[in-house]
Amino acid sequence: xxxxxxxxxxxxxxxxxxxxxxxxxxxxxxxxxxxxxxxxxxxxxxxxxxxxxxxxxxxxxxxxxxxxxxxxxxxxxxxxxxxxxxxxxxxxxxxxxxxxxxxxxxxxxxxxxxxxxxxxxxxxxxxxxxxxxxxxxxxxxxxxxxxxxxxxxxxxxxxxxxxxxxxxxxxxxxxxxxxxxxxxxxxxxxxxxxxxxxxxxxxxxxxxxxxxxxxxxxxxxxxxxxxxxxxxxxxxxxxxxxxxxxxxxxxxxxxxxxxxxxxxxxxxxxxxxxxxxxxxxxxxxxxxxxxxxxxxxxxxxxxxxxxxxxxxxxxxxxxxxxxxxxxxxxxxxxxxxxxxxxxxxxxxxxxxxxxxxxxxxxxxxxxxxxxxxxxxxxxxxxxxxxxxxxxxxxxxxxxxxxxxxxxxxxxxxxxxxxxxxxxxxxxxxxxxxxxxxxxxxxxxxxxxxxxxxxxx
Amino acid sequence: xxxxxxxxxxxxxxxxxxxxxxxxxxxxxxxxxxxxxxxxxxxxxxxxxxxxxxxxxxxxxxxxxxxxxxxxxxxxxxxxxxxxxxxxxxxxxxxxxxxxxxxxxxxxxxxxxxxxxxxxxxxxxxxxxxxxxxxxxxxxxxxxxxxxxxxxxxxxxxxxxxxxxxxxxxxxxxxxxxxxxxxxxxxxxxxxxxxxxxxxxxxxxxxxxxxxxxxxxxxxxxxxxxxxxxxxxxxxxxxxxxxxxxxxxxxxxxxxxxxxxxxxxxxxxxxxxxxxxxxxxxxxxxxxxxxxxxxxxxxxxxxxxxxxxxxxxxxxxxxxxxxxxxxxxxxxxxxxxxxxxxxxxxxxxxxxxxxxxxxxxxxxxxxxxxxxxxxxxxxxxxxxxxxxxxxxxxxxxxxxxxxxxxxxxxxxxxxxxxxxxxxxxxxxxxxxxxxxxxxxxxxxxxxxxxxxxxxx
Numbered sequence: 001x002x003x004x005x006x007x008x009x010x011x012x013x014x015x016x017x018x019x020x021x022x023x024x025x026x027x028x029x030x031x032x033x034x035x036x037x038x039x040x041x042x043x044x045x046x047x048x049x050x051x052x053x054x055x056x057x058x059x060x061x062x063x064x065x066x067x068x069x070x071x072x073x074x075x076x077x078x079x080x081x082x083x084x085x086x087x088x089x090x091x092x093x094x095x096x097x098x099x100x101x102x103x104x105x106x107x108x109x110x111x112x113x114x115x116x117x118x119x120x121x122x123x124x125x126x127x128x129x130x131x132x133x134x135x136x137x138x139x140x141x142x143x144x145x146x147x148x149x150x151x152x153x154x155x156x157x158x159x160x161x162x163x164x165x166x167x168x169x170x171x172x173x174x175x176x177x178x179x180x181x182x183x184x185x186x187x188x189x190x191x192x193x194x195x196x197x198x199x200x201x202x203x204x205x206x207x208x209x210x211x212x213x214x215x216x217x218x219x220x221x222x223x224x225x226x227x228x229x230x231x232x233x234x235x236x237x238x239x240x241x242x243x244x245x246x247x248x249x250x251x252x253x254x255x256x257x258x259x260x261x262x263x264x265x266x267x268x269x270x271x272x273x274x275x276x277x278x279x280x281x282x283x284x285x286x287x288x289x290x291x292x293x294x295x296x297x298x299x300x301x302x303x304x305x306x307x308x309x310x311x312x313x314x315x316x317x318x319x320x321x322x323x324x325x326x327x328x329x330x331x332x333x334x335x336x337x338x339x340x341x342x343x344x345x346x347x348x349x350x351x352x353x354x355x356x357x358x359x360x361x362x363x364x365x366x367x368x369x370x371x372x373x374x375x376x377x378x379x380x381x382x383x384x385x386x387x388x389x390x391x392x393x394x395x396x397x398x399x400x401x402x403x404x405x406x407x408x409x410x411x412x413x414x415x416x417x418x419x420x421x422x423x424x425x426x427x428x429x430x431x432x433x434x435x436x437x438x439x440x441x442x443x444x445x446x447x448x449x450x451x452x453x454x455x456x
Numbered sequence: 457x458x459x460x461x462x463x464x465x466x467x468x469x470x471x472x473x474x475x476x477x478x479x480x481x482x483x484x485x486x487x488x489x490x491x492x493x494x495x496x497x498x499x500x501x502x503x504x505x506x507x508x509x510x511x512x513x514x515x516x517x518x519x520x521x522x523x524x525x526x527x528x529x530x531x532x533x534x535x536x537x538x539x540x541x542x543x544x545x546x547x548x549x550x551x552x553x554x555x556x557x558x559x560x561x562x563x564x565x566x567x568x569x570x571x572x573x574x575x576x577x578x579x580x581x582x583x584x585x586x587x588x589x590x591x592x593x594x595x596x597x598x599x600x601x602x603x604x605x606x607x608x609x610x611x612x613x614x615x616x617x618x619x620x621x622x623x624x625x626x627x628x629x630x631x632x633x634x635x636x637x638x639x640x641x642x643x644x645x646x647x648x649x650x651x652x653x654x655x656x657x658x659x660x661x662x663x664x665x666x667x668x669x670x671x672x673x674x675x676x677x678x679x680x681x682x683x684x685x686x687x688x689x690x691x692x693x694x695x696x697x698x699x700x701x702x703x704x705x706x707x708x709x710x711x712x713x714x715x716x717x718x719x720x721x722x723x724x725x726x727x728x729x730x731x732x733x734x735x736x737x738x739x740x741x742x743x744x745x746x747x748x749x750x751x752x753x754x755x756x757x758x759x760x761x762x763x764x765x766x767x768x769x770x771x772x773x774x775x776x777x778x779x780x781x782x783x784x785x786x787x788x789x790x791x792x793x794x795x796x797x798x799x800x801x802x803x804x805x806x807x808x809x810x811x812x813x814x815x816x817x818x819x820x821x822x823x824x825x826x827x828x829x830x831x832x833x834x835x836x837x838x839x840x841x842x843x844x845x846x847x848x849x850x851x852x853x854x855x856x857x858x859x860x861x862x863x864x865x866x867x868x869x870x871x872x873x874x875x876x877x878x879x880x881x882x883x884x885x886x887x888x889x890x891x892x893x894x895x896x897x898x899x900x901x902x903x904x905x906x907x908x909x910x911x912x
Contacts, residue, residue, distance in 0.1 A: 085910045108877060375646070377581075421535075
């Protein structure tokens with residue numbers, strides 16, 4: 001297959017690294033043609049560019065692990081963004097660890113060959129069973145989130161005769177998103193122990209008091225889809241203050257400082273998230289500065305990227321079904337382009353008012369061709385079933401053409417439903433011209449298999 | 457099992473008809489104890505009160521079918537709210553028809569024994585295959601939604617040598633919700649043909665022009681969670697005007713007028729949806745008045761309730777896992793009560809900012825006992841994972857207790873995901889002291905079964 005041109009430079013930060021056009025204009029990712037992929041794996045289809053994932057992994061390793069720095073730590077991939085056995089294998093082989101927050105995510109990580117020492121467990125409400133699994137698999141860290149859980153984990157560890165490494169999840173009163181952050185005294189959210197109220201220090205003491213638990217450090221996650229490190233200035237200061245209190249009152253230094261995830265990606269052209277390397281060096285400088293100023297030894301820095309590793313690598317391919325011009329006022333028409341998926345495979349538009357970028361996958365639309373204001377909608381029986389709110393698409397868009405929606409690698413398949421009994425698409429990895437199935441397409445038989453009265 | 461008391465009268469409009477308390481205070485639905493149900497089918501659990509569903513069905517039949525009235529028509533249950541083979545069987549046996557909008561929903565209806573004449577098909581983007589299934593099964597009505605679809609359906613019907621009954625979906629410029637409605641000239645949404653722009657009349661003519669299609673009437677759906685019929689005044693007028701145009705230009709009377717669904721239910725105490733009978737008689741009066749005023753014969757009235765049939769019948773049972781007081785300002789504390797499900801089994805709170813009512817299922821909380829401002833949250837790794845935003849729960853709420861969340865019968869299991877690889881709960885029907893499994897609890901094995909590389 002001949003690749004004619006690299007992707008337009010303008011949008012290269014939105015589309016996967018290997019996105020290109022074949023000589024006939026067909027979108028290719030990982031050297032695989034969109035039409036071939038749909039023919040083989042069905043439509044809609046999630047396509048994951050393995051090269052893009054591995055490139056992001058290398059950036060993270062270079063920013064946080066391969067640094068000549070006492071802060072050098074580890075990267076834990078946030079499995080909630082997207083997790084399959086195949087992807088987990090790539091990440092583990094590349095040197096990442098995995099952050100799980102349920103029995104199911106742990107099962108995937110273990111099926112991919114992870115050892116307990118490569119896994120960290122999160123969650124505000126881990127079940128007794130999940131904590132027992134954490135203990136049985138000797139997970140590297142359990143991030144504790146409530147006083148109840150500290151005793152629960154201590155009991156499970158004691159029963160198994162092991163010592164578990166524990167990070168205490170704190171809330172530092174900073175909430176960051178894109179280029180903004182807000183500071184609060186108290187955070188009204190389910191996660192973490194408040195630093196300001198003293199709950200965090202009390203939780204650390206409770207962990208220290210449990211012989212079966214080893215206090216291994218602090219955790220703080222300040223937001224999602226964050227574009228710069230500004231919010232981390234306050235976070236680092238407050239964490240170093242807490243660290244100083246812990247040193248003063250307990251005589252214990254913070255071994256690990258887990259700054260959570262939240263690094264953003266570009267969904268639309270105007271999105272400009274900071275580069276991973278720059279983000280990492282800023283964070284390291286902030287932590288170094290605040291801990292040094294407080295007279296504390298430097299902790300290992302842990303980070304939990306999810307979206308910023310898998311988000312851009314993912315593209316959804318849809319087939320256009322119907323096209324309908326709708327008068328939105330006397331002078332304007334919006335063309336509703338309906339595709340064969342929708343809020344069942346991407347609920348983010350409805351759930352978070354998220355923006356996406358889409359192009360026709362099946363041909364190159366020249367710059368001087370006529371375009372129209374379009375809205376890409378799904379096939380669900382709900383008016384909020386919108387995939388891409390605003391898109392300029394060719395005026396002659398027609399049924400059967402393929403659309404590609406960018407940056408759907410994170411939180412799309414993860415949040416997928418069977419709304420309207422619509423089956424979930426396959427997820428296929430592409431690399432060097434070869435597709436590799438990660439998750440097979442669902443069938444109506446799969447849905448019926450849970451219906452207890454279907455066979456009667 | 458002895459039932460001690462009927463449900464508190466105050467909340468009887470929120471909870472299922474048969475909700476009661478056993479002598480020890482345990483919540484019972486359909487004569488089944490919440491604790492027994494959870495022991496048998498797992499937690500979380502969706503419980504569906506069959507008596508409540510059938511009671512709502514009778515109300516609908518009395519309001520729209522069993523009326524001494526030329527408008528007497530049919531009720532089509534909107535399967536998107538919740539559909540399983542068992543529930544579809546109840547409804548079909550009781551005299552309802554089923555509204556489906558996908559191959560999957562049709563498969564469930566057919567598996568329940570529906571004949572094509574009991575099924576109506578919706579959708580803004582039915583696939584060619586779905587239209588072929590509609591034709592092959594001789595569905596009672598196909599509601600067409602675009603010009604493209606009209607020719608597509610005509611081709612499929614012609615190929616099969618049958619004539620299909622078609623309703624034309626219109627948008628009348630009314631959008632209704634609870635007690636409010638707004639009027640617009642043009643509707644910026646994916647569904648329907650605009651009456652105001654002339655698109656609806658043109659679509660009717662396009663249907664009439666197709667020999668394989670029979671123009672069987674009009675469809676209009678003006679909103680969701682509607683509490684009174686005020687919005688239908690304008691809708692009925694505009695539909696009768698369109699009907700008059702159709703009579704004038706095509707000489708054809710409207711056989712069927714499908715007014716869609718959208719009747720609301722009570723999620724919280726202050727919700728006061730109009731009674732089904734009253735709603736029905738108001739609608740009939742409006743249609744009678746507007747069609748008579750226009751000098752037109754009366755159509756059969758079709759209606760598509762979903763939520764108002766299955767919504768109140770459903771209750772979700774959760775087990776409390778962790779409890780955490782969080783300072784939300786200097787003087788106030790919110791208790792975060794984490795349960796073993798969340799946005800994977802009820803995304804409506806996050807998606808629509810929906811309110812819910814919850815009580816402790818495992819005991820009666822006396823009126824004079826101490827309560828606390830609580831937020832019921834799920835176990836997902838997301839701060840927006842909220843089940844019930846504000847609830848007054850007993851101050852001594854503790855892990856292991858069961859919570860019941862009311863009115864989760866519609867759009868909860870339908871929209872359920874495997875976010876965080878958390879399995880979807882079972883759905884169990886209860887009636888006369890016996891549970892009957894409708895949908896079995898998912899397993900991690902189910903999730904792994906789609907992972908193409910899990911077995912390697």
